[in-house]
Amino acid sequence: MSLSLLLQSLILGLLLGGLYALLAAGLTLYFGVMRVVMIAHSAFLILAAYLAWFFTKQTGLDPLLSLFITVPLFFAAGYVMQRALLSRLRPATLTMMSVLLTFAIALVIEGGLGYLFSGTQRRIQLGYSGASLELWGARIAVVKLIAFGLAAISLLALFLLLKKTRFGQALRATIQHREAAQLLGIDTDRIAGFGFGLGLATAAVGGTALALDATIYPSLHWHWIGPLMAIIVIGGLGSIPGAAIAAMILGVTQALLQIPMGTTWAQTVFYVALFATLMFRPQGFFGGRLAQRF
Amino acid sequence: MRFTTIPTASKRSRATLAATAALALASTLAACGAAEEGGGDDEIVIGISLPLTGDFSEPGKGIQRGYEAWAEYVNANGGLLGRDVRLEMLDDQSSAERVAADYEKLINQEQVDLVVGPFSTRLVIPAAQVAQDYGYLFVEPAGAAPEVFEEGFENLFYAAPAVADDHYKLLAEHILSMPESERPKTAAYASMDDPFAQGTAYGLKDALEEGGVKTVVDEVYPPNTTDFSSIAAKVADSKADIVVGGSQYQDGVNLIVALQQLNYQPKLAAFSTAPTETEFAEAIGDKTQGIIAPTGYTTKADYPENQEFVKFYEEKHGEAPGEDEANAWTTGQVVAAAVEAVECAEPDPECQSQLIDWLRENEVDTVVGPLSWDDKGRPQSAHMIQQWVDGEIKIVLPKDQAEAEFIFPKPAW
Numbered sequence: 001m002s003l004s005l006l007l008q009s010l011i012l013g014l015l016l017g018g019l020y021a022l023l024a025a026g027l028t029l030y031f032g033v034m035r036v037v038m039i040a041h042s043a044f045l046i047l048a049a050y051l052a053w054f055f056t057k058q059t060g061l062d063p064l065l066s067l068f069i070t071v072p073l074f075f076a077a078g079y080v081m082q083r084a085l086l087s088r089l090r091p092a093t094l095t096m097m098s099v100l101l102t103f104a105i106a107l108v109i110e111g112g113l114g115y116l117f118s119g120t121q122r123r124i125q126l127g128y129s130g131a132s133l134e135l136w137g138a139r140i141a142v143v144k145l146i147a148f149g150l151a152a153i154s155l156l157a158l159f160l161l162l163k164k165t166r167f168g169q170a171l172r173a174t175i176q177h178r179e180a181a182q183l184l185g186i187d188t189d190r191i192a193g194f195g196f197g198l199g200l201a202t203a204a205v206g207g208t209a210l211a212l213d214a215t216i217y218p219s220l221h222w223h224w225i226g227p228l229m230a231i232i233v234i235g236g237l238g239s240i241p242g243a244a245i246a247a248m249i250l251g252v253t254q255a256l257l258q259i260p261m262g263t264t265w266a267q268t269v270f271y272v273a274l275f276a277t278l279m280f281r282p283q284g285f286f287g288g289r290l291a292q293r294f
Numbered sequence: 295m296r297f298t299t300i301p302t303a304s305k306r307s308r309a310t311l312a313a314t315a316a317l318a319l320a321s322t323l324a325a326c327g328a329a330e331e332g333g334g335d336d337e338i339v340i341g342i343s344l345p346l347t348g349d350f351s352e353p354g355k356g357i358q359r360g361y362e363a364w365a366e367y368v369n370a371n372g373g374l375l376g377r378d379v380r381l382e383m384l385d386d387q388s389s390a391e392r393v394a395a396d397y398e399k400l401i402n403q404e405q406v407d408l409v410v411g412p413f414s415t416r417l418v419i420p421a422a423q424v425a426q427d428y429g430y431l432f433v434e435p436a437g438a439a440p441e442v443f444e445e446g447f448e449n450l451f452y453a454a455p456a457v458a459d460d461h462y463k464l465l466a467e468h469i470l471s472m473p474e475s476e477r478p479k480t481a482a483y484a485s486m487d488d489p490f491a492q493g494t495a496y497g498l499k500d501a502l503e504e505g506g507v508k509t510v511v512d513e514v515y516p517p518n519t520t521d522f523s524s525i526a527a528k529v530a531d532s533k534a535d536i537v538v539g540g541s542q543y544q545d546g547v548n549l550i551v552a553l554q555q556l557n558y559q560p561k562l563a564a565f566s567t568a569p570t571e572t573e574f575a576e577a578i579g580d581k582t583q584g585i586i587a588p589t590g591y592t593t594k595a596d597y598p599e600n601q602e603f604v605k606f607y608e609e610k611h612g613e614a615p616g617e618d619e620a621n622a623w624t625t626g627q628v629v630a631a632a633v634e635a636v637e638c639a640e641p642d643p644e645c646q647s648q649l650i651d652w653l654r655e656n657e658v659d660t661v662v663g664p665l666s667w668d669d670k671g672r673p674q675s676a677h678m679i680q681q682w683v684d685g686e687i688k689i690v691l692p693k694d695q696a697e698a699e700f701i702f703p704k705p706a707w
Contacts, residue, residue, distance in 0.1 A: 130554030
């Protein structure tokens, strides 16, 4: 193994970890806000990716511009989905029933994409898809760098929103103790709806970032949901910084393990880490107690 | 007895056999009173079961169009042995159990004169088993995976130029015939863990290793892999002279882009399947120059049979035929050649074994060029090699079919 390959793999791992962090952020947020397991999160990622592809195909403009449409659209869709569907589930069985409900939503999205765009595998044709920058002999692909940048900006914005704004305080209060928040005059139902919308808005950004450097097809979301679930459990359910740290570690580990072990075995790192977490620290490595996860 | 010579006949298939023997007896008794169901003197009935619904319905319908076009063409040109060809088609719903039952029905009840194969390895094997049990000739249009030829079938012929391992045969020959100074010295291979895709890349790998081209990377990835940057990093780091992908579609495209991102510039880049798809150029853009792919069929091949087929098919359907249609047509041609030569097309084992023996010994001119087979039914021809030249994919090997010069070394992508 040469030093240059090690450096190259390290860079690829960091870039991949950044993308994982962005894709997982929404998933952990839903759970934090509502104890909802959102199987359809990755289906929304693929939906956003398709919308970015369709936008570029129709207009010839850069897929990043589609964010101006998809982010508000997904935020609204998330709010409606929470208010109209998820909030109607009985609190006692919420977590379990949300799996079934969102599983159904994922199937609807997958079927809809297949119906509208067929099963043909698509890729956004970009002038800069193969372009890269050089750093000490290693290469950094421009599309991966953009995806990483989107991840960094979105996660920072999300963090500031939760920590510094009144809405963020209200959302965190809702997460920590719903009844207490209500006593303080917070409309927790609306806040939960906004929280869900926020999670889905990250899916719009994540899906667009994904579409820059991936070939997409309607059933691709099944490939993503497993690793993303593993990331949020390892990071501590509900913790965005936890998910981000877990994503970076797993991304880098996967890329480095690929050198000696090959692709097939390197993929198992997610599940090995998941088993280890459940055995030794079921609450997640970076979460702490659920109430203090921000 | 033909049955006892089947080395791989499983317990299950023996049980099926016993059951079908009983059924056969019953249906023969029943048939005594009824009119004969098979073709009379004026027509030849060919029995086919196809996956017209279910998983394989897309390619299944392609095969159906090919068979139908072929039958129409034959009938428009005087039929076979002066008799009209009639196709008896059943839908097996892409199910392996169903396809076996369908061929039982075609052979026993309908007493068809000939049978031809369905689509894909998974259905070809059970269908070929039934045909073999009754001593029928079995020419099939799809089923290139090694398993098909390892079952010990004595009646099976694959009607396409080459099995997966031989897809790159012409490319291997071409590389090894280069002068020592130009010949690539190292090669990197990345292939999907799939018998067909991996078979193509490993066929080339075996040939090149034997010819002294050193393997520096040999990566196998699971079919669900979508991120190829790490595999690309290994390939790029090895600085291999050539890169070979045993790919299907998205994996090939993603790997090519990942290699471009690392600014890896090989002298030759060959990928199976992906570069021949219509979506390929749309995905990769203008960075396709010099990419190589083997292909089983192209409308542009100038065998006279192919030109006739393309013309006839286009007149009928208003669009060019694809590989599935061509493979079905080829299957028809192969069966027809045997029938014309032996001058029989009857269900009786005597005639069927004559047809089988004739195909064993002879070469047939088809839309994919002249075909002949080894004793397991593997075609002995080779896939054409195509290369992307100025935004278009063109035949570069074999030389007598070439539309463009083979470009080596490959221009930068």
